[in-house]
Amino acid sequence: MDLRRLPSPDDLLILLTVARLGRFNAVAETLGTTHTTISRRILALDKQLGGRTLERSPHGWELTQLGASAVTAAETIEETLGSLSGLIRQDQHVLSGLVRISTSDGFGSEFVTPALVRLQRQHPLLNVEMLSATRKVSQNRSGVDLEIVVGRTDVSNAQTIFLSNYYLRLYASPAYADEFGLPETLDGVGQHCFVSYVESALQVAELGHRWSAQLPMPKSSFQATSVFAQVEAVRRGAGIGLLPNFMVAGNPEFVPVLPDDFQRQLPIWAVARPESLRSAPVQAVIAWLKEEVHSRQELLAG
Amino acid sequence: MDLRRLPSPDDLLILLTVARLGRFNAVAETLGTTHTTISRRILALDKQLGGRTLERSPHGWELTQLGASAVTAAETIEETLGSLSGLIRQDQHVLSGLVRISTSDGFGSEFVTPALVRLQRQHPLLNVEMLSATRKVSQNRSGVDLEIVVGRTDVSNAQTIFLSNYYLRLYASPAYADEFGLPETLDGVGQHCFVSYVESALQVAELGHRWSAQLPMPKSSFQATSVFAQVEAVRRGAGIGLLPNFMVAGNPEFVPVLPDDFQRQLPIWAVARPESLRSAPVQAVIAWLKEEVHSRQELLAG
DNA sequence: GCTCGTATGTGCATCAATGCACATACCGTC
DNA sequence: GACGGTATGTGCATTGATGCACATACGAGC
Known part of the structure; x- marks a missing residue:
C-alpha cells in the first residue's frame, strides 16, 4: 500500500x-x-x-x-x-497476583485460553484460574474477578463489556445426512434426532432448542451439558445439533442444515464489578481477550 | 483522549x-x-x-x-x-481508459495477468495493455504507465512500490537427475549443463548465473530470453536451471538441486512516474496487483 | 589483509510546517 | 448604530523536519 x-x-x-x-x-x-x-x-x-x-x-x-x-x-x-x-x-508494570475467570467451555477453550496463555507468557508472575461453566450472569460474583457470559445481561452493580456475537446454527454429520436425509423446512426438524444442551440444567435459555418456536419438539434428543460432547455427538451421527459456529465452521465433518432459514445470534460479554476493574491484571485480561476476539472475528462470524 | x-x-x-x-x-x-x-x-x-x-x-x-x-x-x-x-x-470513479504495463513474462503471466483480468471484469471500460519484457527499470518510461521490474531500482524521478520477493533456485528434471546425477556441492554444478537467461541480452544481472561466484562456469549452457523456454528446457532434461520458484515449486517434473545451499532472492517492484500515480486506473492496477501477490504469498515464498 | 559494496549514522544546509501579529467577519449587547 | 467579544483567515518570522554530503561499520570476495 x-x-x-x-x-x-x-x-x-x-x-x-x-x-x-x-x-x-x-x-x-x-x-x-x-x-x-x-x-x-x-x-x-x-x-x-x-x-x-x-x-x-x-x-x-x-x-x-x-x-x-x-x-x-x-x-x-x-x-x-x-x-x-x-x-x-x-x-511497564509487571503484572502479578491471581485472576479468576468464569467462562463457558466452548468459548473458553477456543478464545479465552489462548488469550490467557499469551498474557501469562508475558507476565509469568500472573496466576490464572479459569472456571468453566455455562451460566447466566450471576448477581453475586464473589470469588470470581471476571465472568464471560452468553446472552442477555440484566445486572445492576457491574460493568458489562461487549466482546462479540457468535451464532448457533444447525449442523449434522455427512453420514447422518446420507442415512436420514436433511429436512427441507424448519418444521421438518421435528422428524429428526436433536442434539442440544441439557434442558433441565439450562441456565441460558438461548442455548436451548425451546427458546424459539422456530424449532419444533424433536423426535428424540441427545442432550449434554458440555458443548464438546454436543459437537462430538453430531460428528458421530447422533442427529441434528444446534452448535456454535466457531467450533465447526469450515470443518467437513459438519454439514450445515437449513443455513438460510435458521441461525441464532448470541452476544458474549465480559462482566466485572467496578472494584475488579481497578485491577491492572483484570484490565490486562480484558484487553488481551478483546484482542484475541478481534483478531479472529471471521471465525466468530463465519 | x-x-x-x-x-x-x-x-x-x-x-x-x-x-x-x-x-x-x-x-x-x-x-x-x-x-x-x-x-x-x-x-x-x-x-x-x-x-x-x-x-x-x-x-x-x-x-x-x-x-x-x-x-x-x-x-x-x-x-x-x-x-x-x-x-x-x-x-468518484467508474474506471475507464487505457493502462499500459510492462512486466517480465514469468511473473507477468502468473500474477499480473490474473490481477488485471479480475480488475477488468469489474471495470469493463478499462483497457489494459500488458507488454512483456524482462528488463531493468528504465530511466525513461514514455508510453508505459507502470513497469513491473526485478532487482535493484536506481531511478530518481519515479516512485517504486515494493510488491514481493521471489527466489531463483536450481532445478533439474527427474530424468536428467537419473541419467547424470545431481551435484553434491555448488562447485559440482560446473560439471553439468546449465540453463539460464541469454547473457548477452541480460539486463538484470541477478537473473544470470554469473552474478554470484557461488555458481561456477558450466560445462555447457542452454540460454533463452524467455523464462518459459528455460522452464521447458529444464523439464526436457537440458540441464540444471536457475528458475523462479513460483513457476516450478511443487511440480514433480522439477527436482530441486542443492536447495539448502543456494537460492537467490529477488525483489519485484512496480515503478511509475508521479504523474502516472495521479491516475485512478493506475492506482487501481497497483492495488489489485498487490492483492494478487499478497493472497498468493506462499507460492512466491515456496 | 585489503578492497569494494552496502547499510546506517552525523553534521550542516534547505525546506516545510507552525507560531505570532494582525485583519476580517459575525454575533450579541447597549 | 457603535462597541466588545469571539471565530476564522493572511502574511511573515521562527522552528522543526528533511535532504545532502560525508563518515563509519560490516560483510563478502580476492
Missing part, C-alpha cells in the same frame, strides 16, 4: 477533535497549538480527500458526509493508538 | 514498512525519502514508545516484542486509511 497516497492520520485525528469540540480555538487549546494551524490542517485534509469535510453552521462546524466517513476512520485510529498506549503502559 | 500523548501514526506506518522490507534504504526508496529520515523517525518512535522497536539481525531489521505490538497497531491504521481511501475512490 502506498503510504504517501493515504490521507494523513494526524490530520484525521484533528478533524475528529473538531467534530467533537466544534470550534478551531477549542481544538487548538486542547491540542496545544494555534487555530491557524488547525485551519490549515483541515484545509490540507480536504485537499487529500478531494472535498470539504466541514461546513459552517450556527453552532460551529458540522461534518459533511465525507467528513463523517473520515471521522469514522479517525475514531478507529484513535482507538488503535489508545490500545497501543495502554499496552505499553501495561508492559 | 489526549492526542498529544499518543504515538505518531505516521511513524508507526514507517515502522510497518521497515518490518516488511527489512532495510532502511528499501523503505526510503519506497516512500520517496531518505534512509536518514527513516532512521530518525524510528528513533523518534522508539522514544515515544519507551523502548526499542527494532533490533539488528543478519537478515536486516527484526521487530522486538514492542515493535510487534506497534506493527499490529500500524496494520490496523493502514487498513483503516486504505478503506477510507477506497470509499472515496468508489464514490
Whole structure:
C-alpha cells in the first residue's frame, strides 16, 4: 500500500477533535497549538480527500458526509493508538497476583485460553484460574474477578463489556445426512434426532432448542451439558445439533442444515464489578481477550 | 483522549514498512525519502514508545516484542486509511481508459495477468495493455504507465512500490537427475549443463548465473530470453536451471538441486512516474496487483 | 589483509510546517 | 448604530523536519 497516497492520520485525528469540540480555538487549546494551524490542517485534509469535510453552521462546524466517513476512520485510529498506549503502559508494570475467570467451555477453550496463555507468557508472575461453566450472569460474583457470559445481561452493580456475537446454527454429520436425509423446512426438524444442551440444567435459555418456536419438539434428543460432547455427538451421527459456529465452521465433518432459514445470534460479554476493574491484571485480561476476539472475528462470524 | 500523548501514526506506518522490507534504504526508496529520515523517525518512535522497536539481525531489521505490538497497531491504521481511501475512490470513479504495463513474462503471466483480468471484469471500460519484457527499470518510461521490474531500482524521478520477493533456485528434471546425477556441492554444478537467461541480452544481472561466484562456469549452457523456454528446457532434461520458484515449486517434473545451499532472492517492484500515480486506473492496477501477490504469498515464498 | 559494496549514522544546509501579529467577519449587547 | 467579544483567515518570522554530503561499520570476495 502506498503510504504517501493515504490521507494523513494526524490530520484525521484533528478533524475528529473538531467534530467533537466544534470550534478551531477549542481544538487548538486542547491540542496545544494555534487555530491557524488547525485551519490549515483541515484545509490540507480536504485537499487529500478531494472535498470539504466541514461546513459552517450556527453552532460551529458540522461534518459533511465525507467528513463523517473520515471521522469514522479517525475514531478507529484513535482507538488503535489508545490500545497501543495502554499496552505499553501495561508492559511497564509487571503484572502479578491471581485472576479468576468464569467462562463457558466452548468459548473458553477456543478464545479465552489462548488469550490467557499469551498474557501469562508475558507476565509469568500472573496466576490464572479459569472456571468453566455455562451460566447466566450471576448477581453475586464473589470469588470470581471476571465472568464471560452468553446472552442477555440484566445486572445492576457491574460493568458489562461487549466482546462479540457468535451464532448457533444447525449442523449434522455427512453420514447422518446420507442415512436420514436433511429436512427441507424448519418444521421438518421435528422428524429428526436433536442434539442440544441439557434442558433441565439450562441456565441460558438461548442455548436451548425451546427458546424459539422456530424449532419444533424433536423426535428424540441427545442432550449434554458440555458443548464438546454436543459437537462430538453430531460428528458421530447422533442427529441434528444446534452448535456454535466457531467450533465447526469450515470443518467437513459438519454439514450445515437449513443455513438460510435458521441461525441464532448470541452476544458474549465480559462482566466485572467496578472494584475488579481497578485491577491492572483484570484490565490486562480484558484487553488481551478483546484482542484475541478481534483478531479472529471471521471465525466468530463465519 | 489526549492526542498529544499518543504515538505518531505516521511513524508507526514507517515502522510497518521497515518490518516488511527489512532495510532502511528499501523503505526510503519506497516512500520517496531518505534512509536518514527513516532512521530518525524510528528513533523518534522508539522514544515515544519507551523502548526499542527494532533490533539488528543478519537478515536486516527484526521487530522486538514492542515493535510487534506497534506493527499490529500500524496494520490496523493502514487498513483503516486504505478503506477510507477506497470509499472515496468508489464514490468518484467508474474506471475507464487505457493502462499500459510492462512486466517480465514469468511473473507477468502468473500474477499480473490474473490481477488485471479480475480488475477488468469489474471495470469493463478499462483497457489494459500488458507488454512483456524482462528488463531493468528504465530511466525513461514514455508510453508505459507502470513497469513491473526485478532487482535493484536506481531511478530518481519515479516512485517504486515494493510488491514481493521471489527466489531463483536450481532445478533439474527427474530424468536428467537419473541419467547424470545431481551435484553434491555448488562447485559440482560446473560439471553439468546449465540453463539460464541469454547473457548477452541480460539486463538484470541477478537473473544470470554469473552474478554470484557461488555458481561456477558450466560445462555447457542452454540460454533463452524467455523464462518459459528455460522452464521447458529444464523439464526436457537440458540441464540444471536457475528458475523462479513460483513457476516450478511443487511440480514433480522439477527436482530441486542443492536447495539448502543456494537460492537467490529477488525483489519485484512496480515503478511509475508521479504523474502516472495521479491516475485512478493506475492506482487501481497497483492495488489489485498487490492483492494478487499478497493472497498468493506462499507460492512466491515456496 | 585489503578492497569494494552496502547499510546506517552525523553534521550542516534547505525546506516545510507552525507560531505570532494582525485583519476580517459575525454575533450579541447597549 | 457603535462597541466588545469571539471565530476564522493572511502574511511573515521562527522552528522543526528533511535532504545532502560525508563518515563509519560490516560483510563478502580476492
